[in-house]
Every structure is written in structure tokens, then in C-alpha cells.
Amino acid sequence: MMMRILVVEDDALIALDIVGLLEDLGHQVVAEAADADTAWALAEDERPDLALVDIRLARNTDGGKLAQQLYSRLGVRSLFVSGSITEEFRRAMAAINPIGFIGKPVTRRSLDDALAACS
Amino acid sequence: MLGAGAEDRDESRGHDRQSARERGFRLLAGTVACLFLAFAALGGAFLWYDASEASVTHTHEVRSGIGDLLQDLTAAESAQRGYVLTGDRRFAAEADKAEQEAEADLKAIETLTQDNPAQQTRVRIVRQDMNVRLNVIDSVMAARAAGAPVAAIRIMRQGVGRAAMAAVRRQVVELDAAERDLEARRKSTTATIRVIILLALVAFAAVLAGLFIRAVRDIDLDRRAEAAVAERLRRLLADRTLLLDEVNHRVKNSLQQVASVVRLQSRAVAHPDARAALDKTLDRIMAVGRVHEQLYKVGGEIGQFDAGLFAEALARELVESLGREDVVLETDVSAVSLDVRQAVPLALILNELITNALKYGCPLGKAGRIRVVLVADGMNYRLGVADEGPGLPDGGLPQGAKSLGMRAIHALTRQLEGEFVVEQPRTGAAFSVVFPRSPA
Numbered sequence: 272m273m274m275r276i277l278v279v280e281d282d283a284l285i286a287l288d289i290v291g292l293l294e295d296l297g298h299q300v301v302a303e304a305a306d307a308d309t310a311w312a313l314a315e316d317e318r319p320d321l322a323l324v325d326i327r328l329a330r331n332t333d334g335g336k337l338a339q340q341l342y343s344r345l346g347v348r349s350l351f352v353s354g355s356i357t358e359e360f361r362r363a364m365a366a367i368n369p370i371g372f373i374g375k376p377v378t379r380r381s382l383d384d385a386l387a388a389c390s
Numbered sequence: 391m392l393g394a395g396a397e398d399r400d401e402s403r404g405h406d407r408q409s410a411r412e413r414g415f416r417l418l419a420g421t422v423a424c425l426f427l428a429f430a431a432l433g434g435a436f437l438w439y440d441a442s443e444a445s446v447t448h449t450h451e452v453r454s455g456i457g458d459l460l461q462d463l464t465a466a467e468s469a470q471r472g473y474v475l476t477g478d479r480r481f482a483a484e485a486d487k488a489e490q491e492a493e494a495d496l497k498a499i500e501t502l503t504q505d506n507p508a509q510q511t512r513v514r515i516v517r518q519d520m521n522v523r524l525n526v527i528d529s530v531m532a533a534r535a536a537g538a539p540v541a542a543i544r545i546m547r548q549g550v551g552r553a554a555m556a557a558v559r560r561q562v563v564e565l566d567a568a569e570r571d572l573e574a575r576r577k578s579t580t581a582t583i584r585v586i587i588l589l590a591l592v593a594f595a596a597v598l599a600g601l602f603i604r605a606v607r608d609i610d611l612d613r614r615a616e617a618a619v620a621e622r623l624r625r626l627l628a629d630r631t632l633l634l635d636e637v638n639h640r641v642k643n644s645l646q647q648v649a650s651v652v653r654l655q656s657r658a659v660a661h662p663d664a665r666a667a668l669d670k671t672l673d674r675i676m677a678v679g680r681v682h683e684q685l686y687k688v689g690g691e692i693g694q695f696d697a698g699l700f701a702e703a704l705a706r707e708l709v710e711s712l713g714r715e716d717v718v719l720e721t722d723v724s725a726v727s728l729d730v731r732q733a734v735p736l737a738l739i740l741n742e743l744i745t746n747a748l749k750y751g752c753p754l755g756k757a758g759r760i761r762v763v764l765v766a767d768g769m770n771y772r773l774g775v776a777d778e779g780p781g782l783p784d785g786g787l788p789q790g791a792k793s794l795g796m797r798a799i800h801a802l803t804r805q806l807e808g809e810f811v812v813e814q815p816r817t818g819a820a821f822s823v824v825f826p827r828s829p830a
Contacts, residue, residue, distance in 0.1 A: 282643065288650030291657055327639075354642030355635060375646035376679040380711050 274386070275301045277319040279310040279337065280352070281329040285375075289323065289352070292382055307332035314341055321370060321389065326353040326360070335364060342367040350385055352377055410615065414608040421601045428594045435587045442580040448502065449573040452509075455499045456566050459516075462492035463523065463558065467551075470527045474534050474542050482531055489524050496520060499565075506572075512565045519557040526551030638686045645679045670745070670795075673708070677741040680704060681733045695733040698723035698764055701740055701773070705762045708744045716757045717748065723764040726771055729828055735802040736773065739823055742795040743775035751777025751819055769827055770808075776820035782812070799823075 276298050280286040283305075290300045301317045304310035306329040314322065322341055326334040338349035350370040351360075361372060371385040469485035472478065496517060503509035526545065533542035545551075649672060656668035680703070685695055702721045709719050728736065744760065752758030763774040803810045808825025 282647060282650075284654065285643075285646050285650045288653050291654060295657075353639075354646065355639040357635075374683055375642040376649040376676060377646065378676055378707070378711070380707060 274298045274320040274389075275317070277301060277310065277314055277317065277322040277347070278303045279305075279307070279322060279328060279334060280325045281305040281327070282325075289377065289382075292377070292379055293323070295379070296383055296386065298386070305329040307334065307337040310337055311340060314345060314347060318345065319347060322347055322349045324349045324351055326351060326355060335360065338364065338369065339367050348389070350389070410608050410611045414605055414612065417601055417605045417608065421598065421605070424594070424597060424601070428590075431590065432587075435583070435590065439580065439583045439587065442576060442583055446573060446576045446580055449569050449576055452499060452502045452569045453566060453573065455495055455502065456562055456569070459492055459495040459499065460559070460562055462488045462495055463520065463555065466492060466524070466527055467555070470530055473531055474539060474546070477534065477539070482535070485527060485531060489527070492520065492524070506568075509565060509568055512561050512568070516558055516561045516565065519554045519561065522554035523551050523558060526554065634686075641682055641686075642679070645675065645682065649675050649679065673711075673741060673745065674738060677704065677737045678734060681737045685730060685733060695728045695730060697726040697728045697733070697736060697771075699725070700733075700737065701762055701764045704737065704740055705744050705760070708741070709748065709760065712748055714748065714752065714758070717752050718757070718759045720759065720761040721763075723762070724766060726764055726766065728771075732806060732825070735805045736823075736825075739799050739802045739806075740773065740775070742799050743773075743821055746795060746821075747775050747777040747779075747819070751779030753779065766827075767824065770824050771827060772822055772824045774813075774820060774822040776813070776815060776818060778818040781815070781817060781819050 276293055278286055278289055278293070278300050280289060280303075286303055286305070290303065293300055301319050302310075302313035304313055308330070310322070310324075310328075322338065324334040324338050328334050328337070334349075334351065334353070338351070341347040341349060348368055348370050349364075351364070351372045352375065353372075354375040356372045356374055370389045373381050373385055466485050466488035469481045469488055473481035473485060496513065500510070500513050500517075503513060530542045530545050530551075533539075533545060652668055652672045652675060656665050656672065659665050659668065680700065681695070684700055701723050705719055705721060709717050740762075744762070747760045748758075751760065759778045761774075761776045763772065763776075765772055800810060803823050803825070806823065806825035808823050811822040811824060813820035813822060
């Protein structure tokens, strides 16, 4: 099932790679952002099906807070992709019903599995 | 974060604590010594007080003995007069009794004042005068008994007895005055001793209280120093944990950057060989990434690597990533805990062996089976990968023997100080790497 996805990742090359992977998997990336504020503005306009969110974002913004806002105001669930996913973070995010947590480096398979579980 | 200054502070804190403790012990020893001395002094003071009190009683006894003596002598005189006037024998008996008692009184005084030469002299004079007085009484009584009252009265009138009695009274007054002085002096000494004991008790209580307060303060100092050290260690640990998490995050992010670049390149090239080479590279990067992931799991124990778990997961992922649902993966892995230095070479070897087994041992369109073994073997570990494919050509060399993959396997095996073994199974191909448990 094709999904409209918002990608929030501050590293340009990693973002490019993830967008490529998502498109290979048959999804549509409707917007890309490097920081939480831009991501929020784009999400309000685009209303994606889900967001793929890095935890540490550009301009010292926080992917966790962004995901909470996305879920509480727009009902958009998040798939976290990060090099620093702690148990504490998992517990803190349990309330916003995340799609999953993927550690870096991301493989095609881990991304596919996480998205398949969602749809 | 930690400079020489912190270490100096550390040392001085440790020194503070040690000196505080030593002071505490010295205070304790001092307190115990003070207690012993105080008890000894208190015992001595009580003996002193007791002796002083006894000497006051002694003086008092002397004085009451003097009183008794005068009374008995007076009684003897009265009885004598009564006898002379009435001739009643009862008065004679009374006089005798009073005389005996006076003798006894003087004897007692003599004994009590043995330690006082001046008083002994006075007692001797009293005895002479008293004897004179008693002799006169005896003669008067004898005359009266002989039925000569007039003679008796004449003896009385001579005044020898009265003069002797006056002398006795004078001496007795001196005796008593001396004893009174003595009593007063001794009472004042006793009072002084009492004051000294009270003052000593108060001083002792003050010293004890002082020692107690200082000991409590030192203990508190020690406790606070300990709390400060614990707090510093806690902060240090938190800092280190934060730092480790940060480094861990950066390593993963860097691996992701490298993987992303390679994957982007792989997607950009048109030639299948070039794309396959890049995908292989990506697999190798991912193998390293997986090791890192498992080594530095946030909150996990750092430095040990569960190779069994890793081998199983990596094999499964490689098989699944190729979409080969017709390949069955069998694993036989023990919980093998490896040193960090062995983890990456082992992961890369496993990556190559499984890739090879999939490529050469499981031809497309034919169901295949791959078996991965990681077990303890004496002092060694043995990693084995076997397939059920066509096996090795007759030359015995594995296919692609000159390939980068095989060269890498040999090089990595050398790094593990192990041995690469090409086995000769009846079907398929099988390879093992046997390496020592801990690197030399």
C-alpha cells in the first residue's frame, strides 16, 4: 500500500538515501525537512500518512517533541530513525503510538519491515 | 573535563577525611583516658573527704567527752554534798559511780587525743587536779562515813577540793578551746574538699561535653566529605555515560552516512556488476554497523559481544535480504562471548562466508540449505558455514578463491590468529574458521 510520507532528517545525504529507499519500496515522499519547525509547517500543509523522524534535528530541535505534536494535533504517527534510541525514549514515546524505532544504519529490510507492520 | 586540579582537590579531600578520622580516634582515646583518670581522682577525693569527715567526728567526740567529764565531776561533788548533809548511803553510791565515770571519761579523752601532744599535756594536768579533787571527795565521804560530819565539813572548808576543781575547769576550758579550734579548722578543710570535688565534677562534665561535641563535629565532617566524594563520582559517571552515548550516536550516524553514500551510488550506476559490487560493499558496512550496534547497545554492558546471537541474526538478515525464500537457514550457535577486538573480523568473515554460500551453494531456482555453526571447541571457537550446493570443483579450491571476499577471509582469519579450514563434506561445500578464545 502506497503511503504519503514526511521525511525529517537533518543529514542531507542520509535524507536522500532514505527518500530513495522509500520510493524503491513504492511510497511517496511528500515533504522533507531538516528541523522540527519546518517539518511542522510542511505537515500542516501536506497532511502526510506518516512521518519518518530522526530524533536529533537541525537547529537543535527535537524529533521526539515534533512527533508528539504531529500525533496530538494531526493524528500523524511517526517512525523513528536514529542512532540514539534509548529505552527511556521508547517509554516516553509509547503514549503517541509510534510505528516503530529503527537504529542507524538503516537497511532496506528494516525500513520495509517497519512500514509493512504499519499498513 | 578532569584536570590536575580535580585530582589535587581529590587528594586534599581524601587528606581531610583521613585527618578528620584520625582526630576522631584521638578524641575517643582522650575521652577514655579522661574517664579513667577522673574515676581514679574521684575515688581519691572521696577517701580524702571521708578521712576529713572522720577527723571532724573525732574532734567532736573529744569535745563531748570533755562535757561528760565536767558533768560527772559535778555529779560527784553534788553526791558528796548530799551524803555529807543527809548521810544517805545512796549519795555515797552515786558519788562512787560518778567518780568512776569521770575516770572513764578522762581515759577516753586521753586515748582520743593521743596524736596531740599539747592536749596530752593538758590531760595530764587535768588528771592531777582531778585526782586531788577526787581524793578530797573521798576523804570527806570517809569522814562522814566514820560518823564525823563536822570533820567532813572541815575538810570541805579547807578549799583544797574547790581549788582543784577550779583548776580542772580552767584546763578543761583550754582543752575544749583547743578542740574547738581544731574542729573549726577540720570543718573548713572538709568544706574546701567538698567544693574541690564539686568543681572537679563540673570541670570533668565540661571536658566530656567538649570532647563529645568535637567528636560529633568530626564525624559530621567525615560524613560530609564522604557525601561530597560520592556526589562527585556520581556526576563523573553521568558525564562519562553522556559522553559515551554521544560518541556512540556519532559512530552510528557516520556509518549511516557511509552506507547512504554507497547505496545512493549503487542506485545511480547502471551496470549490474558495478551495482553488485556496491551492494556487497554496503553489506560489509552493515556488518560492521551491526557489530557496533550490539557492542554499544545503550545501557548495555560494554566490551563483551555475544557472537552467537549476532551470527544468527546476521545470517538470517543476509538470507532474507536476497529474497531467497526457498533457502532454509539452519543455525547451531552457543552463547559465545567475544572480546571486542574479535567481534568485527568475525562479523566480516561471517558476512563473506554466508554471501558465498548463498551465491555458490544455493543456485537460483533450486531449494537450498545453509547451516551456520558457532561453538566452543576446546580452547578455541569454531565458526562454520556449510551449504548443500554443487560443492567445490576437483581442484579443492573454493570458487572465487582469488576474489576479494576470499582474500579478506584469509586476512581476517590471520587477524583472529585462527585457521581457515576447507572441509570435504559428501555434499556441498563447508568452511570453518577456528580461532583462539582470547587474542594473544
